[in-house]
Amino acid sequence: MQQSSEVQAPDIDPNVERRDIDEFDIDSENIEIGAFVGFISIEDFESDVVYGARLAYHVNEHLFIEASYGQASAGETSFETLSGGAPFLTEDERDYRYYDISAGYNFNGELFITDSLVFNTDFYLTLGAGNTEFGGDERFTLSAGAGYRLLVTDYLSVRLDVRDHVFKSDIIGTEKNVHNLSYTLSTTFFF
Amino acid sequence: MKRPFYINQIIKAARFVMLCLSALACLSVYADEVDVTVKSPFINVHSGPASEYPVFHVIEQNERITILKSRTAWYKIRATRNTQVIEGWISIDSLQATVLDDGAPVSASSGSFEDYLQRDVELTLMGGALDNITAMTASATWVWTKNLSVDASYTQALGDFSDNKIWSVRMRHTFFPQWRVSPYLALGTGEIRTQPRSNLVQSGDEVRKSNHYEVGIGVRYYLARSVLVKAEYRGLLALTDRDEQERLDQWLIGASVFF
Numbered sequence: 278m279q280q281s282s283e284v285q286a287p288d289i290d291p292n293v294e295r296r297d298i299d300e301f302d303i304d305s306e307n308i309e310i311g312a313f314v315g316f317i318s319i320e321d322f323e324s325d326v327v328y329g330a331r332l333a334y335h336v337n338e339h340l341f342i343e344a345s346y347g348q349a350s351a352g353e354t355s356f357e358t359l360s361g362g363a364p365f366l367t368e369d370e371r372d373y374r375y376y377d378i379s380a381g382y383n384f385n386g387e388l389f390i391t392d393s394l395v396f397n398t399d400f401y402l403t404l405g406a407g408n409t410e411f412g413g414d415e416r417f418t419l420s421a422g423a424g425y426r427l428l429v430t431d432y433l434s435v436r437l438d439v440r441d442h443v444f445k446s447d448i449i450g451t452e453k454n455v456h457n458l459s460y461t462l463s464t465t466f467f468f
Numbered sequence: 469m470k471r472p473f474y475i476n477q478i479i480k481a482a483r484f485v486m487l488c489l490s491a492l493a494c495l496s497v498y499a500d501e502v503d504v505t506v507k508s509p510f511i512n513v514h515s516g517p518a519s520e521y522p523v524f525h526v527i528e529q530n531e532r533i534t535i536l537k538s539r540t541a542w543y544k545i546r547a548t549r550n551t552q553v554i555e556g557w558i559s560i561d562s563l564q565a566t567v568l569d570d571g572a573p574v575s576a577s578s579g580s581f582e583d584y585l586q587r588d589v590e591l592t593l594m595g596g597a598l599d600n601i602t603a604m605t606a607s608a609t610w611v612w613t614k615n616l617s618v619d620a621s622y623t624q625a626l627g628d629f630s631d632n633k634i635w636s637v638r639m640r641h642t643f644f645p646q647w648r649v650s651p652y653l654a655l656g657t658g659e660i661r662t663q664p665r666s667n668l669v670q671s672g673d674e675v676r677k678s679n680h681y682e683v684g685i686g687v688r689y690y691l692a693r694s695v696l697v698k699a700e701y702r703g704l705l706a707l708t709d710r711d712e713q714e715r716l717d718q719w720l721i722g723a724s725v726f727f
Contacts, residue, residue: 303502303576304537334591336725337540337579337693338518342593378593378606380723385518397516406595406604408624414665417602417626431537431544445628452628467539 306432309333311465313347313438319373319411320455321448323352327373327459335467339383343403346376347459351411354449365448370413375442377420379405388427399426409444409457416444426465436463502535504574508565513556517542525554535563541578541693579694579726581648587611587726592619592698594722598634601627605720614645619654623718631663634704636682654684660706660716678714680706688724696724 310332318324329347336342351371357364383399390396402423409418422440429435442457506527513525517539527533527547536544541560546553560578567573577583590609597603603625611617616639623634638656662676686700704716 303500303535303543306537306539334725335540336695338542340695342725378604380593383518385516385520387515387521395515397521406602408626415626415631417604417624431539 306467307335309335309341309343309434309465309467311434311436311463313345313436313461313463315438315459315461317347317349317373317442317457317459319349319351319457320446321354322371322373325349325352325373327461331463331465333381333465338385341381341383341401342378343381343405344376344378345407347374347461349373356449366412370411373409373411375407375409375411375418377405377407377418377442379403379420379422381424383426397428399428400424401426403438403440409442412446412448416446418442418444432467434465434467436465437461438463502568503532504535504563504566504568506531506533506566507573508562511558511562511565513545513547513554513558514542515556517544517557519559521557525556527558533558533566538576543576581690584690584696584726585614585645590617590696590724590726592722592724594698594700594720596718596720596722598623598625598632598718599716601625601632603632603718603720605718605722609640609724615642616640617642619656621656621658629665631665633661634680635659636680638682638684640684642688648690649687651685651687654682654686654702656682656684658682660704678706678708680704680716686720691723694725696726698722698724 312328312330314326314328316324317327327347327349329345331343331345333341333343351366351373354365381401381403383401386398386400388396388398400423403421405420407418407420409416420440420442422438424436424438426434426436438459438461440459442459443454445452446455506529509529511527512523513527514521515524525547531547531549534546536546536555538544542557543560543563544555545558546555560576563574563576588611590611592607592609594605595603603623605621605623607619607621609617609619619638619640621636621638625632636656636658638654640652640654642650642652644650658680660678660680664674682702682704684700684702686698688696688698691697698721700720702718702720704718706714706716708714
C-alpha cells in the first residue's frame with residue numbers, strides 16, 4: 278500500500294550492478310585431451326605402430342594449440358636386413374619418441390549421414406615444432422599435417438590425423454632431411 | 469634380430485589408450501546451468517559453436533533460455549517453446565544481450581583486451597634462433613601486477629653439434645600494460661644444459677651444466693580474441709667452468725594465450 282504512493286520505478290534501473298556470471302559455474306569445454314594409435318613410417322627404418330597422447334587448447338572457434346607425444350619402435354634398414362651385418366643402432370636407440378607443439382586451424386563443417394543424423398566436424402591444418410629422440414640423438418623436428426575431427430557428441434570426438442615429421446638425420450651416413458609420415462586415429466574428450 | 473611382432477605393440481597401445489580413458493572417466497564433469505532472459509529483439513541459434521554453422525532457430529525477446537556450457541566464445545543453450553526443446557549454440561555477443569533473473573546484465577569473459585588486463589596466467593610458445601641454432605621456447609607466466617609478471621621458461625635448441633636445453637625463471641616488466649602494443653623488459657636466471665651429439669662423442673653422455681643470467685627485451689601486441697603476439701631478444705650470459713664466460717644471443721617470435 279505504501280508503494281502506491283511512491284513514484285513508479287523506472288523500467289530500466291540504471292543503478293543495477295553489473296554482475297558477472299562466474300566463468301567456473303558454466304562448464305567451459307575448451308581443452309581437448311585424448312589418445313591416438315596409428316602407423317608411422319620411419320624413413321630407412323621400416324614402419325611401426327605409433328601411439329601417444331594429445332592435449333589441445335581451443336583459443337577461438339578456428340585456432341587451437343596442441344601438444345602431442347608419441348612413440349614407436351624402428352625396424353631395420355634394408356642394408357641391415359640384407360647384409361646380415363652389424364646393426365646400425367642398438368635396441369634402445371631404435372626407440373622412436375617425439376613430442377611437438379602445433380598450432381591448428383579449424384575449417385568448421387557438418388557431416389550429413391542421413392537427413393536426421395548430422396555430426397559437426399572440423400577439417401584442420403596443423404603446423405608445429407618439437408623434438409624427436411631417435412638413434413641416440415634428439416633432433417629439432419618440424420611437423421605439418423591435416424586432420425578431420427568428427428564430434429560424436431559435444432564433448433567426444435574421433436579424429437584422423439596425417440602428419441609429416443621432418444628432421445635432419447645422419448644415422449645412415451650422409452646428413453639429410455628425413456620425412457616420417459604418420460597416420461593416426463584418436464579419440465578425444467573436451468572438458 | 470627379428471623385431472617383435474606388431475601384436476605386442478598393439479596390445480601396448482591399447483593398454484595405454486585404456487589407461488587414458490579410465491583416467492578421463494574419473495574427471496566428473498561439474499556444471500551449473502544458468503537461466504537468462506533475452507533482452508535484444510532476437511538471438512540467432514547456430515547448429516554448432518562457430519559463426520559458420522547455420523542458424524536453425526531464433527530466440528525471441530523476453531524468452532527464457534538455459535545456458536549449458538561454453539566452447540571458446542560460443543555458448544550452448546536450451547530453449548523450450550510449446551513443449552519443443554531446442555539445443556543450439558549462441559555467440560558471446562548474443563549472450564551479452566541477456567539478463568539474469570534479478571535483472572543484472574550477463575557479462576562473460578570473451579578474451580577481449582579488457583579481459584586481457586584482468587588475466588592471471590599466460591602461456592607462450594616462441595620459435596627463433598639461439599646463436600644460429602633453431603630454438604623453441606615455451607613459457608608459463610603468472611601475472612602479479614599490471615606491470616610485473618613472473619615467467620618460467622624452457623628453451624630447446626637442437627644443433628648439429630650439441631643439444632642445448634635452457635630453463636629460466638624471470639621477472640618481466642611491461643611498460644605500458646594498457647596499450648595494445650607495449651615493450652617489456654625481463655631479467656632472469658636459470659641453467660643451461662649442453663650435450664654433444666652422440667656421433668661426435670663416443671664415450672657416452674657428457675652433459676655440461678652451467679648457470680646463466682639473462683636479459684630480455686621485447687614487444688607484445690594484442691592481436692585478436694585471447695591471442696597475443698610477442699617478439700623478443702634475449703641475451704644470455706653463461707657462467708661456465710672455464711676462464712671466460714660465454715655469451716649467447718636468442719631471437720624469438722611467438723604467440724601467447726591468456727586465461
